[in-house]
Amino acid sequence: MISRIGLLNKQSINLITKNSYSITKSSSSIQILKNSRSITSILLNNKRFSSSIPTVSTTHDQEQDVLVAQRKNRPTSPHLQIYQPQLTWIMSSFHRITGIALAGMFYTLTCTFAATSILNIPFDTNTLVSAFASLPIFLQYSIKAIGAFPFVYHGANGIRHILWDFGKELTLKGVYRTGYAVLAVTALIGTYLTFI
Incomplete structure (x- = not known):
């Protein structure tokens, strides 16, 4: 009622x-x-x-067409375009993205080792190192940078999250201070790992 x-x-x-x-x-x-x-x-x-609202008899397909037309005119929910970029949500997004990318690379390499050993395909770390050494220098540095920067960033940001778990640096200034520190550490150590 x-x-x-x-x-x-x-x-x-x-x-x-x-x-x-x-x-x-x-x-x-x-x-x-x-x-x-x-x-x-x-x-x-x-x-x-x-x-006394009049009703109209329709088929399921006609109802679906009306629903699709209504959804096209419906305003979309607020998304990233309306928000001013801030260090906090950008770093949070990249922490998740780098975590997924690193896990994907790890599982791909692990599954490749497992599949090649089951299928008796000659693939081991020596094969991987020799294939990497045969690449042009520019490509070697690019691959190392693609691996090094996300790894360092995710690790440094993970330490930042551990600091937060202990209740440290939870003020707005502290959050930004640790954010800039993570970016600086990522730039320094990521560059070092790329060029060693």
Whole structure:
């Protein structure tokens, strides 16, 4: 019943009790209805709450077409375009992205070692090192940078999160200070690991 007339707030309840009082008064028995069944029956009989909305018979496909058309006109939820870029959410996003990328690289390499040993394909660390050494220098440094920077960033940001777990650097200044420290450490150690 509540779903028919909307959520009952205090004003609606007062209106209902006033209407129920006037209806019972007009029927020459002056009593205030306190029973919820009586209020419900009055609401069902009251013309003010009945609706006469015409309905149209449609097929499922027509309903789907109408739904798709409505969804096209629906405003989209706020997304990254409306927010001003801030260090906090950018670093949080990249922490997750680098974690997924590092896990993907780890599992790919592990599954490759497992599959080649099962299929008797000659693939081991010596094969990997010799294949890497045969690449051009520019490509070697690029591959090392692709591995080093996400690794250092994810590790340094993980230490930052551990600091937060201990309740340290949780102020806005502390969050930004540790964020810039993580970026500096990533730049320094990532560059070092790329060129060693």
